[in-house]
Amino acid sequence: MAIDKYMRERFFPHIWCPGCGHGIVLNNMLRAVDQLQLNQNEVVMVSGIGCSSRISGYVDFHSLHTLHGRALSFATGIKMSQPNLNVICPMGDGDALAIGGNHFIHACRRNMDLTAIVMNNRVYGMTGGQYSPLSGTGITATTAPQKTIDREFDITALSLASGATFVARTTAYHYKEMTSYIMEALQHPGFSVVEILSQCPTHFGRRNKLGDAPEMLQLYKQNTTRIGSEAKQNNPELIERGIFRQETAPEYCAEYEELIKRTQQS
């Protein structure tokens, strides 16, 4: 397979449970890198802590496995100091939006050319199934035995409001769509967010009686629809997939290069 060369096979087997959606994301992320023919020496994977964050170790790029929630902060230093690098941040929902929420909104605001891939499985998997800020209400989790009363974030709405210039959402079921969105995100000259609904059959599916991995993937097919589709008008409960925003705005590193020029000229 063409993507084998991007994997550090020495470090397999991976830690993910059977049926986990993160492997699908890894697969399609590497396909996107492959199709864009990115130079491996110019790709940096920066991740935080959690199941999804282990992706960085499995791939043969420069890889930085950091602190819970802080991937975008480390990535900011890498990109700012070496703007020619393609910096990709695989993140989990708790990682990106609970402990890393402040860094996330400021990364959106700054519009530095980083790519955030948020794998949203609505649960803290690595620590054993506690609810996350993406779980939403009425969910059973180890820290919510009487079901959650916490309302959830909408990642795409938050990204849009915070100023991200590329925002997309897809699911582990829609793998071709996923590859194309990640490709678009990688090529986008600014901060890009791709939210990918990714199943956790072990901790989310089992406790909430959503079935096994194939059944959870089927749910992604049934519960989502393209942005602006007729189905959405008929059923507002459906989750929209697609590219919510793709617009060009001044990119932070490019702007700083201009600032340096202005300073040196004056």
Add this chain to the structure above:
Amino acid sequence: MTQRTEFIQGNEVCAHAALYAGLDFFAGYPITPSSEIAESMAKQLPQIGGKFIQMEDEISSLCSVIGASLTGHKVMTATSGPGFSLMQEALGFAVMAEIPCVIANVQRGGPSTGLPTHGSQGDVYQARWGTHGDHTIIALTASNHQDLFTMTVEAFNMAETYRTPVILLMDEITGHTREPVVLPEKGEIPIIGRLRTSVPEGVDYHPYLPREDGRLPMSDFGGKHRYNVTGLYHDMWGFPTTDPNVIHGLIHHLMDKIENRVHEITRYREYYLDDAHTVLVSYGCSARTALHVVTSRRSRGEKLGLLELQSIWPFPAELVRAKCEHAHYILVVEMNMGQVVHEVKKAVHEPERVYLANRVDGEFITPTDVRGIMRLIHGRGV
């Protein structure tokens, strides 16, 4: 040689010295009394093509500094107590992943928000023990601007030499005092650059395999070697491991690379120690007061001496023991409830000789304060 003398704040001295040392990336968050360091950097870095970024908090400041260090840059952040507290997580990461970086902590009164605009030396132990888990650290300090310049450059040199974060323990008083400083010419103070691997492309590179001399050559992110960096215990490739042998080796390496080189890292000044009956041990702003006491008493024939520590961690216990060997009394002068005094007591024979002269009300400790304690020691009342 045309040397340039400036009349500037200690915070500005720190910024000048960092640039002299080769700094080209700074990330920070505004906090009193350190903000002038960030302000100087924001002004000066773009002039030399370097990068300054104001982050959303101190957590992300140190994280982005670590990221920039991995791409091969000389990096720094600056903060004060509350921000230093927030940095402890990333500080531990830099210790574990062996990332060269400098963190200036311009100390103010604590705990918590404390006394933002007043001097203190209350973070000595935080610098050593603030981040969780077994580890060690290098912390340098200075009492005057000329030494602050040198110590800042030394902080960068040590960060590169030992592949480790280095804390520059400043304080509000030295940070905001204006006094003359001679900015050294290029080459006057040696600069140690990044040690990079000579392993060619395509050959297995081990980012975490120390050479015989204990040093670990690095490879820049974006360069020819692709490797993993993690805050987890890791093997010589940087990949996470739970192998007891590897863990044992790594924790000992992290400790030994610094603790076994105390003599190499130790920096100090001494005044009139040869025949001193009373030895004052001090550092940072307090050493200014201690020096005043010693010189004025010497002029009256009293046998006082001063040991001014410029490196606090790893604690130079052997040096302190030797310098205090013949002292009748040892007086540690510091602006906290007693931190270095405990280290001095541990270091010397007959620790009952060791007394503390401190002040913790936000005011700069005065010679009168120190003399008052000396009168008490001698049973003369205040």
